[in-house]
Amino acid sequence: MxxxxxxxxxxxxxxxxxxxxxxxxxxxxxxxxYGPLLRLGPDQLVVTGHAECFRALREPGLLSTDGAVQDRMMPGWREHSSWVWLARNMLFSNSPDHERYRRFFSGAFTPRRIAGMRPVAEGLIDGLVERLAGLGADGAPVDFMAEFAFRVPMAVMGALLGIPEEDQAAFRGPVGDITTALEPIRDLAQLDRGDGGMDRMAAYFTELVAARRAAPRDDLVSELTRARDESGELSEEELIANFMLLLVAGTEAPMDLIGNALRLALDHPEHADGLRENPGLAPGYIEETLRFDPAAQALNRMAATDMEFCGVPLTAGTKVTLLIAAGNRDPRRFPDPLRFDPYRTGNHALTFSGGAHFCLGAALARMQAETALPRLLRRLPGIGPAGEPGFRDQLVQRGFDRLPVKCG
Ligand code: HEM
Known part of the structure; x- marks a missing residue:
């Protein structure tokens, strides 16, 4: 350090x-x-406690970063296409827009729909495991992040949304670029990378929506475009902004979950063997990965009015930084929190958030990772590290850039 x-x-x-x-x-x-709640000057509160993060996520007076919040936090953002589009999606909106968006999209993520996706996901994952085995067959190092961890959620979201397979691999760049716009920034120029990614993705989705409107298929973009056209519940831009959210949220964090889960399996061969012998251990293993080394580390909120939160007076506009990854290691909530223990019971990690913005894709993310890990470890019993991993220079959404492995 x-x-x-x-x-x-x-x-x-x-x-x-x-x-x-x-x-x-x-x-x-x-x-x-210094305690679970930390004042950093008059305008910022940092939260590291599990109970306090849990409560903040359910506190209606603490707002997600919508356009009005961004006007206070990041004046000038309206000149940047990354945030112009982000501020139209459900994650970065508050009541009543949030409820309107969430109602419109949540039908696509019911437990029944996710259960229906399982056989599709299993087929895609088996194909990608075989592909990885082929790439590593000569013993050469393979980048696990590019060749597997990203491709799994991308294939699943691609199948769901209706993004043709040949277009999928090219999304890794724009998706990664867009997530850099979520990092704390000191200078608006730091948004340029996110703007570029967003412009490319917006152009793609504008075309995809037009194509599916003209010739619908059996996919979510066709279904929800028709629903929008019939109900008028959303504007065209809001529809596209939320499709982009689904693709970014549905690929980057799940990629990091799979990358972190593999790295932990390589660090703990006894748990890797456990998963090979008994795939039924996967839900506990993935839940512990989500707690111990989460893809999402921090969330932002802002006090809407002068208020009190857990006994701390906040003035309107106070920035509240929720370090959920710290909350996941709070000894008041988790015994022996610094230990990776896939057999932990009652694992209530904060990684999928909570309250109104609870992750819409949590069940889908869990299902993919729980399917992928045991299949991968069984098919490639000799998988191991093959050089230094690279980390992305990001905190909010943290993960590997590169994870070289040998496949046998
Ligand atoms: C390991 C994987 C994932 C992690 C760690 C994760 C994490 C999160 C978190 C922390 C939030 C809420 C942020 C906040 O409260 O400010 C969120 C919201 C969201 N996530 Fe996920 N997510 C994952 C996978 C997915 C997947 C697969 C999808 C695909 C559909 C998805 C779609 C969404 C959407 C649409 C929201 C916005 C919900 C709302 O604002 O009402 N996520 N996710």
Whole structure:
């Protein structure tokens, strides 16, 4: 760690360095030492406690980052297409728009629909496991992130939305670029990368919606475009913005979940063997991966009015940073929290958020990862590290950029 931790502000600064992003966990412990709620100046509250994050996510007075919130937090954002599009999706909206969007899209993610996706996901995953085995057959290192971890959720979301297979691999760049717009920024120019990714993706979805409107198929883009045209519940831009959210949210974090789950299996061969012998262990294993090394580390909220939160007075406009990955290691909630224990029971990680914005794709993400891991480990019993992994320089959505493996 390059920046010494002398106070909470120094710990937060250290968290933003490449070293801090690579291994934020000691810094969360340093922050926790100051208590579950930390004031950083008059305008920011940092939350590291599990109970406090849980409560914040259900507090109607704490707003998600919609356009009005962004006007206070990041003046100038309206010149940047990344946030112009983000602010039209359900994740970055509040009541009443949020309910309108969520109602419109939630029918596509009912437990029945997800259960119906399982055989499709299993077929796609088997194909991708075979593909990986083929790529690594000569013993050469293969990048697990590009060749498997991204392709699994991309294939599943592609099948669901109706994105042709030949277009899918090219989305990794724009998806990754868009997630950089969610990082804390000091300078609006840091949004340029996200803007570029968003422009490319918006052009793609505008065309896809037009094509499916003209000639519908059996996919979600066709179904929801027709529903929009019939009901008028959403504008065309809102429809496209939320399709883009589904693709970005439905690929980047699930990719990181699969990458982190494999890395933990390589670090803990006894658990990898357990998964090979008994795939029924996968739900507990994936739940513990989500707690221990979550793809989503931090969420933002803003106090709508002057209010009190857990006994702390907040003025309107106070930024509330929820370090959910720290909450996932809160010793008041999890015994022996720094230990990776897939046999843990009552695992209530904060990784899929909670309250109104609870992840719409949580069941889908779990299903894919629980299917992929045991199949991969069984088919490739000799899978192992083949060089140094690379980390993305991101904190909010943290994961590997590159994870070289040998397949046997
Ligand atoms: C490991 C995988 C995933 C993680 C860690 C994750 C995490 C999250 C989190 C933390 C939120 C809420 C953020 C907040 O409260 O501010 C969220 C919302 C959302 N997620 Fe996921 N997600 C994952 C997979 C997926 C998948 C597969 C989909 C695909 C459909 C998806 C779609 C969404 C949507 C649409 C929302 C917005 C819900 C709303 O605002 O009402 N996510 N996700």
């Amino acid at each position: 390059s920046t010494p931790v002398t106070d909470p502000g120094a710990a937060m600064t250290a968290l933003m360095t490449p070293e801090g992003k690579r291994d934020p966990y000691p810094l969360y412990e340093a922050l926790r030492a």
